[in-house]
Amino acid sequence: MEDDVIIGLEIHCQLNKLNSKLFCGCSTKHHGSEPNTHTCPVCLGLPGALPVINKKAVEYAIMVGLALNCGIAEHTQFYRKNYYYPDLPRGFQITQYDYPIAENGMMTVDVDSIERPVRIKRVHMEEDPGRLVHQGSIETSKYVLVDYNRSGMPLIEVVTEPDLRSPKEARRFINKLRNILEYLDVFDGSLEGALRVDANVSLKGGARVEIKNISSYKGVERALLFEISRQRNMKRRGVTVTQETRHYDDERNCTITLRSKEQAEEYRYFPEADLVPLSVKDWENKLKARLPELPEAKRDRFRSQYGISDNHAKVLTAEIRLANYYECVAGKCDPVMAATWVADYLKGELNYRDRDVRDAFEPEKMIFIIDQLKKAIITDKGAVEVIRVLLDEGGEPASIIKSRNLAKVESDITRKAVTEVISENASAVQDLRSGKPQAMNFLVGMVMKKTRGRADPEEVNLLLRELLECTL
Amino acid sequence: MSGQYEESIAKVFDRIKKSKINAYITLNEHEAMETARAVDKGEVTGRLAGMPVAIKDCITTKGIQTTCGSKILTGYVPPFDAEVTARVKKEGAVIIGKTNMDEFAMGSSTENSYYGVTRNPWDLNRVAGGSSGGSGASVAGLECRISLGTDTGGSVRCPASYCGVVGIKPTYGLVSRYGVVEYANSLEQVGPIARSVSDAALMLDVIAGHDPKDSTSVGEADKVTYTDHLNEGVKGLTIGVPEEYFGEGLNPSVEKAVWDGIMTLNKLGADYKKVSLPHTKYALSAYYIIAMCEASSNLARFDGLRYGLRTGKDENWHSTFSRIRAEGFGQEVKRRVMLGTYALSEGYYGKYYLKALKVRTLIKRDFEKAFKDVDVLAAPTMPTPAFKIGEKTEEPLSMYMADVNTLPINLAGVPSISVPCGFAGRLPIGLQLIGDLFAEPLLIRTAYTFEANTNFQKLPEGF
Numbered sequence: 056m057e058d059d060v061i062i063g064l065e066i067h068c069q070l071n072k073l074n075s076k077l078f079c080g081c082s083t084k085h086h087g088s089e090p091n092t093h094t095c096p097v098c099l100g101l102p103g104a105l106p107v108i109n110k111k112a113v114e115y116a117i118m119v120g121l122a123l124n125c126g127i128a129e130h131t132q133f134y135r136k137n138y139y140y141p142d143l144p145r146g147f148q149i150t151q152y153d154y155p156i157a158e159n160g161m162m163t164v165d166v167d168s169i170e171r172p173v174r175i176k177r178v179h180m181e182e183d184p185g186r187l188v189h190q191g192s193i194e195t196s197k198y199v200l201v202d203y204n205r206s207g208m209p210l211i212e213v214v215t216e217p218d219l220r221s222p223k224e225a226r227r228f229i230n231k232l233r234n235i236l237e238y239l240d241v242f243d244g245s246l247e248g249a250l251r252v253d254a255n256v257s258l259k260g261g262a263r264v265e266i267k268n269i270s271s272y273k274g275v276e277r278a279l280l281f282e283i284s285r286q287r288n289m290k291r292r293g294v295t296v297t298q299e300t301r302h303y304d305d306e307r308n309c310t311i312t313l314r315s316k317e318q319a320e321e322y323r324y325f326p327e328a329d330l331v332p333l334s335v336k337d338w339e340n341k342l343k344a345r346l347p348e349l350p351e352a353k354r355d356r357f358r359s360q361y362g363i364s365d366n367h368a369k370v371l372t373a374e375i376r377l378a379n380y381y382e383c384v385a386g387k388c389d390p391v392m393a394a395t396w397v398a399d400y401l402k403g404e405l406n407y408r409d410r411d412v413r414d415a416f417e418p419e420k421m422i423f424i425i426d427q428l429k430k431a432i433i434t435d436k437g438a439v440e441v442i443r444v445l446l447d448e449g450g451e452p453a454s455i456i457k458s459r460n461l462a463k464v465e466s467d468i469t470r471k472a473v474t475e476v477i478s479e480n481a482s483a484v485q486d487l488r489s490g491k492p493q494a495m496n497f498l499v500g501m502v503m504k505k506t507r508g509r510a511d512p513e514e515v516n517l518l519l520r521e522l523l524e525c526t527l
Numbered sequence: 528m529s530g531q532y533e534e535s536i537a538k539v540f541d542r543i544k545k546s547k548i549n550a551y552i553t554l555n556e557h558e559a560m561e562t563a564r565a566v567d568k569g570e571v572t573g574r575l576a577g578m579p580v581a582i583k584d585c586i587t588t589k590g591i592q593t594t595c596g597s598k599i600l601t602g603y604v605p606p607f608d609a610e611v612t613a614r615v616k617k618e619g620a621v622i623i624g625k626t627n628m629d630e631f632a633m634g635s636s637t638e639n640s641y642y643g644v645t646r647n648p649w650d651l652n653r654v655a656g657g658s659s660g661g662s663g664a665s666v667a668g669l670e671c672r673i674s675l676g677t678d679t680g681g682s683v684r685c686p687a688s689y690c691g692v693v694g695i696k697p698t699y700g701l702v703s704r705y706g707v708v709e710y711a712n713s714l715e716q717v718g719p720i721a722r723s724v725s726d727a728a729l730m731l732d733v734i735a736g737h738d739p740k741d742s743t744s745v746g747e748a749d750k751v752t753y754t755d756h757l758n759e760g761v762k763g764l765t766i767g768v769p770e771e772y773f774g775e776g777l778n779p780s781v782e783k784a785v786w787d788g789i790m791t792l793n794k795l796g797a798d799y800k801k802v803s804l805p806h807t808k809y810a811l812s813a814y815y816i817i818a819m820c821e822a823s824s825n826l827a828r829f830d831g832l833r834y835g836l837r838t839g840k841d842e843n844w845h846s847t848f849s850r851i852r853a854e855g856f857g858q859e860v861k862r863r864v865m866l867g868t869y870a871l872s873e874g875y876y877g878k879y880y881l882k883a884l885k886v887r888t889l890i891k892r893d894f895e896k897a898f899k900d901v902d903v904l905a906a907p908t909m910p911t912p913a914f915k916i917g918e919k920t921e922e923p924l925s926m927y928m929a930d931v932n933t934l935p936i937n938l939a940g941v942p943s944i945s946v947p948c949g950f951a952g953r954l955p956i957g958l959q960l961i962g963d964l965f966a967e968p969l970l971i972r973t974a975y976t977f978e979a980n981t982n983f984q985k986l987p988e989g990f
Binding site (some may be wrong): 096099100101102103104105106107108135137139141144145146147199201321323324325328329330331 | 595707708709713740742820821823829833844845873
């Protein structure tokens with residue numbers, strides 16, 4: 056947290072779990088399709104075509120509002136935001152202005168174990184425009200192609216108050232928002248263009264700079280880091296930061312001027328008369344009842360139901376897919392062990408590989424591994440090995456244990472190894488006897504090495520004490 | 528050997544080709560003849576089977592050029608039918624063609640069309656009215672039997688009045704606007720124009736009804752058959768005569784014809800009394816602000832990118848679309864787009880648009896209040912008979928003033944019908960009957976009773 060940094064976010068999320076667009080029946084499942092194949096007179100803005108609101112999209116937006124602790128409007132209305140751009144087929148975007156669907160919410164953000172509230176100003180609905188496709192780069196392209204498949208995709212825009220204090224907090228906020236949307240099953244953050252962020256950033260007392268269209272999760276943090284240091288440098292040199300809109304260049308990792316305040320856009324908002332105002336009061340109560348369990352509630356339940364640690368509960372519920380995975384596993388084996396193996400080991404191995412839980416192996420395999428551990432057939436080290444092999448090569452845990460000789464060795468083999476280690480390491484034995492407990496770790500390590508990790512370290516420890524009649 | 532419908536439709540096309548009226552922008556001859564033949568064979572049936580019907584060129588017709596009277600849409604062939612077009616086709620109508628209109632429905636004379644002015648069949652030197660001038664003239668000139676127009680501030684009733692035919696502006700939401708190219712979407716409705724009240728009612732039966740593709744569409748019409756109400760008479764009705772509609776600029780012949788009409792209804796059993804709609808004087812300004820604001824936004828989509836005019840060489844997008852709009856739009860359209868853009872811009876929105884909306888509410892209340900006391904309001908449709916071509920083209924304001932008696936109806940969303948009630952010299956005069964929301968059955972029975980007991984349903988000389 057940096058005391059003088061002020062960040063506010065506007066986050067556009069595609070409600071891409073809907074089957075049809077915001078104002079027409081066109082399919083939203085256009086990813087990977089030929090350009091302009093998911094279009095109709097309405098989303099192409101052909102003369103005479105009229106928008107009709109997708110009720111399901113309104114329901115989703117209300118659910119988002121509720122999940123972010125917002126008040127839901129009694130009446131909601133759409134407005135036209137007028138501007139010219141080739142990807143905007145009507146010359147105006149249908150969005151919300153006065154009377155957004157939800158307002159005045161709150162979400163906490165958690166950085167370095169400090170939980171801070173971030174106020175949500177509003178949540179509103181709008182349509183996505185089409186997409187410009189340049190041949191080559193923007194600078195060199197001789198022409199531009201327009202793909203209207205995205206035109207009319209339902210978006211919600213979440214606008215925060217300027218309550219964030221660091222780029223890291225901003226990133227955490229966005230991650231948490233994404234998780235909540237995925238809990239609500241209204242959003243799939245892995246699709247291209249699913250989430251786009253505009254960030255407002257200023258240093259206390261300075262002018263506010265808006266960075267537009269940051270389209271990656273990591274980009275948000277990087278853009279803000281760049282912009283803050285740019286503003287700090289200006290301040291240091293005594294140059295005044297002017298209010299302006301900047302573009303974030305992902306490739307070069309810098310922000311560049313788009314327009315200054317004097318050129319501020321004039322959107323001429325006014326009510327969209329083709330869509331009558333909606334009264335959504337009754338919907339709110341119905342949807343409240345249908346709201347799924349959200350991350351914080353799930354975390355509390357995991358703690359009490361499975362008796363797992365606060366930290367484990369937090370990690371496991373941060374992502375709906377991980378939480379579901381854990382519940383699958385925890386239902387069929389020791390839940391505390393399951394928490395360790397899913398939250399620490401599996402998640403760790405996935406992070407290392409830059410993959411997510413969707414790429415993991417089936418929960419049944421994890422249940423099997425934990426079962427083998429519990430029965431003391433494999434050691435922790437062996438279990439980690441199985442997980443790695445499963446992630447990298449796939450296969451069945453049982454055969455991996457067998458083919459890689461991961462099953463724990465018999466006690467007499469361990470005993471034999473311990474005896475050998477004792478005779479081969481007289482000085483370490485001497486150290487131990489003379490009261491240097493670190494020597495024990497060395498000896499256990501040697502035994503583990505001799506048994507290629509298949510001995511149970513705890514058993515080795517006991518055997519060493521027994522044979523050396525050590526009272527440490 | 529050709530059948531009865533094929534023959535009569537062929538005659539219609541013959542007449543159109545010899546006509547000096549210029550009622551049509553695009554003819555649909557091939558398809559029309561095919562439909563007529565299919566009707567003869569009994570393959571096509573319906574309430575409008577074999578009837579020659581014309582459609583205003585701002586209503587989309589799948590496969591037929593739809594220009595809105597504008598150069599910018601030259602060659603644009605929509606891939607879909609408007610809901611009203613689909614309904615008319617479903618009832619077996621023969622679509623003759625697309626009628627001429629003021630560009631994007633902006634005007635009261637059909638002089639603002641890129642495709643030339645439409646002349647009044649009663650006097651070729653005079654305008655047919657606007658903006659549905661082609662729809663009015665085609666009916667009066669026997670170039671179709673029933674036509675569809677759109678009425679944003681009087682655009683169905685004005686040509687009906689000037690051309691001596693019947694025109695209905697339905698309650699807002701009664702008829703689907705899906706496929707109607709938007710000019711001022713909170714004001715406009717599709718309405719029928721016909722030579723008789725019964726034909727107009729028949730067409731209303733066909734086009735009215737709920738359409739899920741239009742959010743502002745209501746279900747009221749699904750409960751009513753308008754043609755069932757023709758013969759219910761006017762006994763016991765109270766007709767209100769709004770004094771504000773008989774103001775300055777009213778032609779004496781028009782005033783007399785309208786009062787004679789009210790007296791006729793009185794003789795047939797209706798009571799009448801004077802009423803006041805006090806906010807009428809603000810209607811004109813409020814109407815034009817709202818209409819222009821909406822127009823500035825509605826017309827933004829015409830950038831030549833996906834359809835319509837493409838001229839000159841392509842430069843970057845901003846220059847290309849600016850040039851296409853400069854070339855494609857006529858003067859009146861540019862004037863309204865610019866005024867609307869100005870009125871909506873930051874700092875002026877509250878001063879103009881919001882204030883106009885407040886006036887709109889007051890006007891609605893005027894009507895609500897009046898309809899507590901009376902069943903129908905009667906007034907002149909247009910303050911004068913059809914004016915000469917070119918007479919008002921240099922004075923937009925005087926053109927706007929012509930709509931003073933029709934546009935409050937659109938602001939309030941209530942229905943209104945114009946029915947012939949007399950002549951000034953050889954020029955027809957229209958009586959406007961205004962009803963409360965969804966009072967179309969009441970208006971239709973009043974107009975039908977009037978029509979049945981008068982003799983103004985005539986053809987122009989030489990027709």
